[in-house]
Amino acid sequence: MVNILIQGLALSGLYALLAVGFTMIFSVGRVLNLAYGVYIMLGGYMYYTAVQVMGLPKIGGFLFAIAAGIAFAVLTYSILVRRLEGNPVAVEIATLILAVVMQSLIILIYRPVSKSMWPVVQGVFRYEGVFVTYNLLVAMVVSWVALAGLLIFVRYTRYGRAIQAVSMDRKGAIISGIDPRRMNLLTWAISGALGALAGVFFATYTQLNPSMWVGPLIVAVAVVVVGGIGSIVGSLIVAHIIGFMETFTTAMIAAELRGVFTMVLIIVVLVVAPKGLFGRGEL
Amino acid sequence: MPKSRFHRSLLYWLAFGAFMCLIPLVASTGVVRLLIFANFLAIFAMSWDIISGRTGYISFGHPFLIGIAGYTTAILTRHLDAPLFVSIPLAVLATLVGGTLFFLPALRIRGTYFALVTLAFMELMYQLTQVIAPKITGGTRGLSGLKTIILGAVPNYYLTFCVMFAIAFCLWLITRTRIGTALAAIRMDEEAVTALGLSTLKLKLFAFGASAAVAGIGGALYVHYIGSIAPRALFDINFLFTILVAALLGGSGTIAGPILGAYFLTFLLEYLRPYLPGAERYFIYGAITLVVYVLEPRGLHSILERAYGKLSPIVARGLAK
Numbered sequence: 001m002v003n004i005l006i007q008g009l010a011l012s013g014l015y016a017l018l019a020v021g022f023t024m025i026f027s028v029g030r031v032l033n034l035a036y037g038v039y040i041m042l043g044g045y046m047y048y049t050a051v052q053v054m055g056l057p058k059i060g061g062f063l064f065a066i067a068a069g070i071a072f073a074v075l076t077y078s079i080l081v082r083r084l085e086g087n088p089v090a091v092e093i094a095t096l097i098l099a100v101v102m103q104s105l106i107i108l109i110y111r112p113v114s115k116s117m118w119p120v121v122q123g124v125f126r127y128e129g130v131f132v133t134y135n136l137l138v139a140m141v142v143s144w145v146a147l148a149g150l151l152i153f154v155r156y157t158r159y160g161r162a163i164q165a166v167s168m169d170r171k172g173a174i175i176s177g178i179d180p181r182r183m184n185l186l187t188w189a190i191s192g193a194l195g196a197l198a199g200v201f202f203a204t205y206t207q208l209n210p211s212m213w214v215g216p217l218i219v220a221v222a223v224v225v226v227g228g229i230g231s232i233v234g235s236l237i238v239a240h241i242i243g244f245m246e247t248f249t250t251a252m253i254a255a256e257l258r259g260v261f262t263m264v265l266i267i268v269v270l271v272v273a274p275k276g277l278f279g280r281g282e283l
Numbered sequence: 284m285p286k287s288r289f290h291r292s293l294l295y296w297l298a299f300g301a302f303m304c305l306i307p308l309v310a311s312t313g314v315v316r317l318l319i320f321a322n323f324l325a326i327f328a329m330s331w332d333i334i335s336g337r338t339g340y341i342s343f344g345h346p347f348l349i350g351i352a353g354y355t356t357a358i359l360t361r362h363l364d365a366p367l368f369v370s371i372p373l374a375v376l377a378t379l380v381g382g383t384l385f386f387l388p389a390l391r392i393r394g395t396y397f398a399l400v401t402l403a404f405m406e407l408m409y410q411l412t413q414v415i416a417p418k419i420t421g422g423t424r425g426l427s428g429l430k431t432i433i434l435g436a437v438p439n440y441y442l443t444f445c446v447m448f449a450i451a452f453c454l455w456l457i458t459r460t461r462i463g464t465a466l467a468a469i470r471m472d473e474e475a476v477t478a479l480g481l482s483t484l485k486l487k488l489f490a491f492g493a494s495a496a497v498a499g500i501g502g503a504l505y506v507h508y509i510g511s512i513a514p515r516a517l518f519d520i521n522f523l524f525t526i527l528v529a530a531l532l533g534g535s536g537t538i539a540g541p542i543l544g545a546y547f548l549t550f551l552l553e554y555l556r557p558y559l560p561g562a563e564r565y566f567i568y569g570a571i572t573l574v575v576y577v578l579e580p581r582g583l584h585s586i587l588e589r590a591y592g593k594l595s596p597i598v599a600r601g602l603a604k
Contacts, residue, residue, distance in 0.1 A: 032395050083577050088395045089341050093527065094576060096343070100524045101569035108566060214520060218406060221399055256414045263407035270400045271388045 012243025043199025073192025382495025425513025534584025
């Protein structure tokens, strides 16, 4: 039982990190970026290339992954999304198409076979019937650090508060002399970095394959939808609901049913409470 | 010269139908088989377009509807040994029920969220078919060795083309009625339609029902054409992607658009096969669609229409000289 709780906590930490980048874009730009899963996938593949193919140290792998995430996110925004501004449905369609395009690019480069990744940290933590891989524990810690850093950035720095202003009221932000496009670009860059970082851990938690972007994307979608529009704290809570739900389902019922409840949750919440359980909160 | 636009359009339809009927007489079996897939894709793309292109409710879950039809008829024929003329109508009926399930969320939400719900429906179905009653659904591997309706490329071509043509023609007739106009109005401003005293509920229900029925017909026939069904082939983002891309590239909100898109994509794929086998073709598909979508959201149909509009006066002037 304790084991399930700890596993759930660790997985939830990873999910929170997976989802928060997606939440930020939605909060600031009011668009759903369905190419977000690609940042996660890119993170995984770039880390793999740097560490397992080129033999760089792990820190180099992380930097490489994050750089790729940022670069791709910034390109997505400035080439594609900016042109479709004001039409969230078009953005949704275009980013979904982009995601499939990137998936096939990955297939083109890395072949369609799955690749397993070495854990970032080796070993398993064992204590009185509790066992969690150090990798997942590290993922949880990194996730907490990253999220705390993000909260501090958003609440207490100039740029963070400017991002917050755009998410609250775009016109008001413009009047106060904030350029919403620059803030959007910054948000996308942060989102790309967070996605890629989460992707490295997600890929070590599961494995690398060209369709690995769908799973995390659905988790991110569920977190945003259930947590309500763009609230970081709401997202955290929901990431834990989903993480624990999946862990319990895997342990108690069947591993195959893991994702089913997440999907049911999305559908039920959207139909019953379209504004999300936690409403429109502060970023 | 025909008197009205109606007559002229009718003439175009007949010409298109006659032309397509003549193709098997000259084309090779390979091309005919390709056209069969194009016909199926056109049916799916039209089905998508009834909801998404016309009313503006973007569906990311069309494979869900197609899958319901496919699985219903596959299970009925495989396990209960039902004849096709029973199982296919039942499959369409089941899809209508599934379409209603789709419709319920649309009562409350629209725009980006509606697309998400439909996407969740599709993923849910993907996981459920593998876990719930794998003996009946065939689990991850699906069912194979299903009955076929008719054998041979040419008869199948005529079958699929006739179905596709009939659907397109019916849709065209519907768009000419006031219902068609009202549906297009929903896309622009749903509240305004309500304000005019029309029941958007009934209109949407009609559109969803029509879309589900078309998806059901297409799905059931498709399964009995390829003879097998598997969850990963159906409830897949790549399949959704192909439908979406066909409709968008051709031009959503029109009838000819999705057909044009489906044919274009199928032949593009065949043309690219020597260079890009396998899943890489989605790269080209997607890249082309993204460019067209960003530059001209109404697709090839609109581009061709404009080109025709610019060219025809020039041609007419040339002829006058």
